[in-house]
Amino acid sequence: MKKILLLHFSLFFLIANCQKKKQVMNIISTNNSENIEIKKDTMPDLDIASIKKLLDEEYNLIDANNAPPSPENTIKWINSEIYKSLLKNGYKSPSQQDFEAKIQTIFGVDTNGKLLCNRLKKEKGYILLYGEDPKKNYIYKEIPRAEFYPYQATGNIFLMMDNHFMSFIISPVRIVNFSKDSTHYKVKLPQYVISRNKYLFNDDKSQFAWLINNDEDFMQSLVTTFGYTEDKKLLKWAFEKQGFSNYQKYPPDNIMENYGKFLWTKQCNGEINLHPNTLYLIKELSEPSINKDKYLLNLAEYINYLVNNEKETELNLQQKAKIAAYLLAFGEQYKYNKEYGYNQMFLGKFIFYQDPDKKYKKEFEKNNYYNLPNLKKWYQQAEQEKDMFENDQTLADDPQPKDYVYRATYYKGPYSK
The missing domain is CATH 1.25.40 (Serine Threonine Protein Phosphatase 5, Tetratricopeptide repeat)
Structure with missing residues (x-):
């Protein structure tokens, strides 16, 4: 089990380092940032001691045996940071009705029906879209809560049903930077988190060029995996590729x-x-x-x-x-x-x-x-x-x-x- 965890995290860091060179990063949150209007299920910015404790827990997972991929408080922090980041970058949270209509059109998720697919999982506050069929992927069979591994390793998408956005598990180790004197920190998220949400749920077409040049696999998967063909520009681009x-x-x-x-x-x-x-x-x-x-x-x-x-x-x-x-x-x-x-x-x-x-x-x-x-x-x-x-x-x-x-x-x- 320990070998599996080590191998998996090695793969994650290899992929993450490659993507870091390709993707533009946005500074979207600091521990002393201005107040913004937020909804429920978000956390206040952590103080220096708390963020260091969170990072220590994440580092310890690399060598842990039979440990969960990320503690629940870390998952909640990640989702909270992503949502606050989206608001700071101009994201407009759609209504419940609009969000449900969007995820049904784009991902084929009917929130009013029974979610029977192996690749769908409905939990309190979110719907999980597995990047791979959990019945076919060994990781889901052998490691508890394996769906909470970082996005780069699983491809899992979390549809957050309270605040109406799309979230991903991103290791805090990858996104927190400290000042030289370690008295302040900044959180940087990959641009794809912002661009995907604004493009799909705010109809922000200005994100299209960046996404097809920097997030090609995800954009193609919208058509080939989820069957989203209503966006004619996206369909033509993916088809001709x-x-x-x-x-x-x-x-x-x-x-x-x-x-x-x-x-x-x-x-x-x-x-x-x-x-x-x-x-x-x-x-x-x-x-x-x-x-x-x-x-x-x-x-x-x-x-x-x-x-x-x-x-x-x-x-x-x-x-x-x-x-x-x-x-x-x-x-x-x-x-x-x-x-x-x-x-x-x-x-x-x-x-x-x-x-x-x-x-x-x-x-x-x-x-x-x-x-x-x-x-x-x-x-x-x-x-x-x-x-x-x-x-x-x-x-x-x-x-x-x-x-x-x-x-x-x-x-x-x-x-x-």
Whole structure:
């Protein structure tokens, strides 16, 4: 156990030192600072003796055996300092209603429902979003209160439900600086604490540039982990960062898995939340004058990846069918658009090569084609066609999306617009 603690704290200090060089630090609190308006669950500034005692306790944890990551009074002090810092830096605490609406939109947390996910934990005064699934991460199994390790080691986010802000566990050792004569101290917090809160809960768009340049992983995780696609500027930045415009035939699974993170999110109750904003973005990026084929080719490749029985094991047939239906309905429109003329790239390929035993078709029918406009009509039309690659001796295997592009012509069907 002691070895685990030492290894964990060594990792924390290594990461913390690297981040210190990258992130701008703000002086936001001193032991003799002016009075500010605060709400409940905050602590007064500590005197010199108290802050030294707190730091001594934190240092002792490094060599302690079976000790908690941080004492409760330290956690309370950290949260209090973060909140007071936010107020000093212009943060406006949202109302309860606005805060709950924000965390539901951004993080998918419904405070009025049951929190059933492994990665969610509701406690008095806060909701914990685990950075990693505690059932999969060894640290949560072996060390008591391991969720209170510093943020750099866990990625845990604390949604503070009383004062309405987002908090993180930051070791006091990292943020307290004493004057030369040790009679005064200053508290410095990483800029990301201020910028994240103001950007997400105050709609302060001036924080965007700093965050995407200095807090890239967190900003991408808002989209790929939590499914936050309502911020169109953030979505476009995160999507274009992945290099999806660089199409390759037979793309690696990790690229396709990453592509899927922009298309859907699995909710706590197992429901699939699809992201139409991503499809709107793909449509925008696929205009003929910009980048006609590559994003749509990757979409077709993802459908191929999705319905492969050996892949996407996180999803069952019903969930896969719903995702596939939405993506097919979106992609099939390009068959009837004379700027593209993709012929059988989407539904044709799906019918002839991806659903040979018709199990997906049965799901579509059972769910009335998910009430998607045109999907049933387009599906029936595609069924009546002949496979354009039937008896084709030029292909080494089943036709791939790029093969359909080579034969693309505008297809005037009975349901074209």
